Amino acid sequence: MSYETLTIIWFSIWGLIWAIYFVLEGYTAGTGILFPFLAKKEEEQRQLQESIGPFWGSNEVWLITAGGVTFAAFPETYGTMFSTFYIPLYLILFALFFRATGLEFMHKSNSSLWKQSWKWAFFSGSLLIPFLFGLTFSALFRGLSSNEHGLYITFSDVINAYGILGGSTFVLLSLLSSAIWISIKTEGAVQKRATLLAKKIWPISSGFLSLFFIATTNQTSLFNSFANEPVLWLIPGFALLFILFAGIPIVYNKWGMGFAFVSLSIFTLFAAGFTGMFPNMLPARMNSSFSLTLYEAAGSELNLTIMLWITFFIVPVVILYQIWMYRIFRGKITEKNARGY
């Protein structure tokens, strides 16, 4: 295998891991956003806590893995991306703090101030995570500013109409994904509320995702490279088809199928973005000669080879025991049996 092939394989793994994280974060963060509104009493709160309780930690590890893989395989990207998007990444970090502690701490003391504070901490963290990731990755898709010193970002590179649309789209997709997830995992009043909500959110999410793709095509050069390979238009096309088709199982209360379609839609959304960026990892908006490509960013051949073997060995094992966990906790969570934190 040539070094070039190796780096392209790593670019695919890099995109794959981020996309898996975003799919899993979707239902996790969404559950946190819906938490204060879907659960009216403590038993229902326990149901929602338990619906993500055994899984959210592993889902967050996909983010840590995504960061670690960026560092290991594309150190140049890691250093530039993380130091350039300094403020958004710290905000994401703070959001991650409060999502985790809010979820785990809120029921560990009986004072109502304690419970309220951590509940809203859980909500805010959960809302900010998909919004800020949507914002950051939209900025990445749109391209960074550049001058003779290299890549940088300004306030308006991140905060602009396109970015806010991207952030909102990811929040809405997360809400849809989690409303379906809660419908699968729970029983009783909380499930009823979630199913009603899923039906209401579905058209809004679909609308936003369509708008996001229209904006991406008109406002950014992300999909320009697709002109040479028109077949690649299928990827964003599938993202739209999946979200539209999700409507059918949602209407007929086939939640497993609905969840699969929404997950596939989130996955292909990011796959479209990463494919559009290829071979850039950090595209420069104005002058493409400043873009950081995967070839410039890649680690050494030996390192990439060893890491590839390690990844091929361990990832299937990880996926196997995670499936085992989903099987162990496959039962419906009712008001009576909910354990919560």
Added chain:
Amino acid sequence: MDVIMLSRLQFGITIIYHFIFVPLTIGLVILVAIMETLYAKRKQEIYRKMADFWGKLFTINFALGIVTGITMEFQFGTNWSGYAKYMGDIFGSPLAIEALFAFFLESAFMGLWIFGKDRISPRLRAFAMWMVALGTNISALWIITANGFMQNPVGYVLKNGRVELSNFFELTTNPYTWYMFFHTILACYIVGSFFVMAISAYHLLRNQQSEFFQRSFRLGLILSLFATVMVPIVGHFHGVNTAKVQPAKAAAMEAIWESGKGHPFYLLQIPNVKEEKNSIETMAIPYLGSLLYTNDPHGNVTGLKDIPKENWPNVPVVFWSFRLMIGIGIIMLGLTWFGLLLLKKNRIFTNRNYLKIMLYALPLPYIAINLGWIVAEMGRQPWIVYGLMKTKEAVSPISAGEIIFSLGGLITFYTILLIADIYLLIKYAKKGPDSNLHVEEESITLTELNRRKSL
């Protein structure tokens, strides 16, 4: 303050916050896993209660370990991008391996234990805890492998203006890594066992749940008997190796200025950097200095004066941290073995003074283990990667304003989280076993009451 100092300050603060939680995670999980194993084998209810109680404290602590750990990963890119780009091959890969092999294992089986422990078999409970324990150890091994390279670079070539991997086997068998790994892991066992002994002592002093806490105390004591002896033994070999590969750090640890053979060890010593000598050095033990550094009473020890001054670490910080660590280590060793003496005479649980001391000894292992890392990391300065890259070259091209933003946020939020976490640990530690059942009943009746009211 400039960007370098601010970034170093932020790194120092965040790593110490992180390292308040990590050692207890590594140390306590072993004890909980042993309790689970005893429960699975002997089927006695008391062991299940023990695992539940100590496991609950473990989970509260574990949550903050994760939260403060993510900061560490982000930070290498946000604040140390020069380092990240230079060291991707060597530091990024162990970090990715740590996530793949350790973090997934820990989070999955932690979830299984928290949410499944009332539904799964005792054997599976024990298995889950051992998997978490395995995860914490793998995690420690890989992050220390990365750190070991920063102390003693091996298995690399300098190419394309960065460090590239040339020998994975050498990287993973770096002697520095393995000494540091065992020294750290064993020190974490002391943290775990002192934690269990302190909380048990608290309840024994109040004659609460005596059997439960006597058994817990005994388990902690046994682990501590082993660990407090092993830490200095491994530490000694670690020190000998350090003297070999990092003479500046080793010289600073003992404040040795002049090179020479047959160096003594001064029990009382105060280093004076300005005059490049010790203001006070007295109560010498002949040859011990050389023996500690070279395993040979006549061995040659390099003094600071034979090392270029720009490559010196901060001598007083390294010296005092090292001294204090050793001092606390000796106290912990003494306390533990005195405990064995009392246990043999069957007087340990009636000796209130001893129990009181063990209660208040809780901070000691935390302080010692953090001092140890201060020696390791401050002693490596001015290098970030020993002999290859200086810390000042590693920093990101960011503004001081950005760091003030992140540092302000980190200090504020970490302080809130730390207070909440300690509050919860104290609350549940004081409540004693079965406390969580109690809370649940209480809260259910409360909501039950509310529902009736609203009806």
